Amino acid sequence: MRLRSGLMLGGIFVAGLTAGSLAQPLSRAFGQAAPNDSTYQQLSLFGDIVSQVKQNYVIDPPTDKLIxxxxxxxLSGLDPHSSYMNAQQYANMQVQTSGQFGGLGxxxxxxxGLLKIITPIDGTPGAKAGIKPGDIIVEINGHSTDGLSLDDxxxxxxxxxxxxxxxxxxxxxxxxxxxxTLTREIIKIDDVKxxxxxxxAGPIGYIRLDSFDENASAHIRDAVKSLTKQAGGHIHGYILDLRNNPxxxxxxxVAVGDDFLNSGEIVSTHGRHPEDDQVWYAQDGDITKGAPLVxxxxxGTASAAEIVTAALQQNRRALVLGTKTFGKGSVQTIIPIDNEGALRLTTALYFTPSGKSIQDYGVTPNVTVAETATPEDSFSQLRETDLLNSFTNPTKESAPPLPPAPPLPPVASSIPSKPPANWPSFxxxxxSTDFQLQMALKLIADMHATRTTTASN
Known part of the structure; x- marks a missing residue:
């Protein structure tokens, strides 16, 4: 899980909360509301319930546990991505986001109620042990995970x-x-490979981005420079791998999208208060100088990864190959609470250059290619819509016009939708065993450099 203060788009989350006095936060939240306000009536009910539990439960439960x-x-009843972290959980999160921590990756x-693997991080104990996306953890050290919270x-x-x-x-x-059986290691997050x-058609620069941490754009730029140097200055095109990027x-x-665009809208956010709505546009400076991009x-391509995918696809900068993305279109803000923890609260929804939200829908590839010969058994079945209390898609207005989509390269019609039955295990x-990657190489070889076209601003 990768969280920072400010706006977040991470698809992975941790549940938690803190104990403390309710009076001051409630005063801030509800201001000078009248005593008979329905909110205060419901809070009185909550206080009565806590009192009854403290007096009559079979044991005396700790008050902080009740809160x-x-x-x-x-918070979990609001949506799948809002949560509260107590001081210890918040500290743990900050350790993890520092780029290294002890764990499995x-x-x-x-x-x-099931603990499901989204993806093992490349090079970690989880990946080395062969744990797969979609695996369900039913026991940890012989103890059932039934009823165990994600945080625990x-x-x-x-x-x-x-x-x-x-x-x-x-x-x-x-x-x-x-x-x-795995051995815990220091997990160092190497976000770009x-x-x-x-x-x-010539050399192809392959760039895999595992997550959108605070160095993502800088590391993407470093990768392009390194690949260009390795290729002696000429690269036919680039493949940006956002599979299983949460x-x-x-x-x-925004920065990574801008790295590959010269202009055009990247993303906009719309929240409860119109004055907080924002829109981001690309600036001139495509680091690949218009080279073909897939x-x-x-x-498992979720949230921030979907923003970049949609921006590059809808600005006609790149073709997308693979399967439909996760469909997470909400933005979370990390709000520290009186030095006792932090609130992770959904504060906005984001919209792609087309003016549509991808919440629940995801991004549909230009060329659909499954990872396995039996895609019905893969992780592709788990999407945002499967999460409890997920938002429905809020798009109601017609979208502004986008530049006309260029025709697909002729080779696209010959690319199969899934690997043959005898394709080697990944x-x-x-x-050579990565079928989607091999089809991307086939596609990009038939693409030509073009001046970036943009959606209208």
């Missing part, structure tokens, strides 16, 4: 580097439990 559970229920979410599960999986932990997994297509690939910082989504996506160390 913790109450706040947790209040797994992006985890909670769906209908994450805390159990973190720990001192060098210590061991055993996870029991339920995996699609396998009827018996999968037991995996790049390499030079070959195609029939999102991150809004400002970095974006790789799947159902091996991260062997690009």
């Amino acid at each position: 913790y559970n109450a706040a947790n229920g209040m 797994l992006e985890v979410t909670e769906v209908s 599960a994450v805390n159990k999986m973190r720990g001192t580097p060098g210590t061991k932990i055993t996870l029991t997994l339920k995996r699609n297509g396998i009827n018996t439990p999968v037991h995996v 790049s390499k030079l690939l070959t195609s029939s 999102g991150g910082l809004l400002d970095q989504a 974006v790789l996506t799947n159902a 091996d991260p160390s062997k690009p």
Whole structure:
């Protein structure tokens, strides 16, 4: 999970809350509301319930636990991405966002009470152990995860580097439990990985972005410089791999989009108060100088990654190949609370250059290509709409016109929608086994550099 103060677009979240006096926060929240205001009446009811529990429950429960559970229920009932972190949880989050922490390197979410793997982070114990997107964690060190909160599960999986932990997994297509023993490591988040690939049209720069942390744009720019140098100054095109990228910082989504555009709208946000609405436009300076660009996506492409995908696709800068994205169109703000923790609150929805929200819908690729020969068994089934209390799509107005879509390269019609049955099993160390990547190379070889066209401002 990657959170910062300010606007967030991360698709992974942690539940939590803090104890403390209600009087001062309520005074700030409701101002000079009349004593008979319905909000105060309901809070009186809440106080009565707490009093009855404290007096008559079979044991005397800690008050902070009662407030913790109450706040947790209040926020999780709003939407899947609002939560409260007590001081310790907030500190843990800040450690993780520093770029390294002791753990397994797994992006985890909670769906209908199940702890589900979104993706293992490349090069971490989770990835090395063969844990797959879509795996469900049913036991941690032999203890059932039934009823375990996402926050508690994450805390159990973190720990001192060098210590061991055993996870029991339920995996699609396998009827018996999968037991995996892992050794915790210092997880260093290397958000950008790049390499030079070959195609029939010449060298292709491959850039994989794992998350939108505070260095995403800078690292993308460094990767382009390095690849250009490796290729002796000539690169036919670039593949930007955003598969299983859960999102991150809004400002970095804007910056990365701007890296590949000369002009045009990147994204806009619309919240409860119109005066807070914002729109971001690209500035001149495409770092690839208009080289052909393909974006790789799947159902794990979420939030900030969807902003970049939609901006590049709708400004006719890139073609998107893969499967439909996750569909998270909400923005969260981190609000510290009296040095006792922080509130992660959904404060806006974002809209793509077309004027539409992708909430629940996601981004549809120009060329649909599944990762496996049996896509029905893959992680692609889990999207924003599967999360409890997710927003419905708010788009009601017709979208402004976009530049006309250029025709797809002729080779696109020959690209199959899924790998053949005899395609080798995916091996991260062997690009030849990555079917989507191989189809992207085929597509980009048939593309030509073009001056960036833009959506109307």
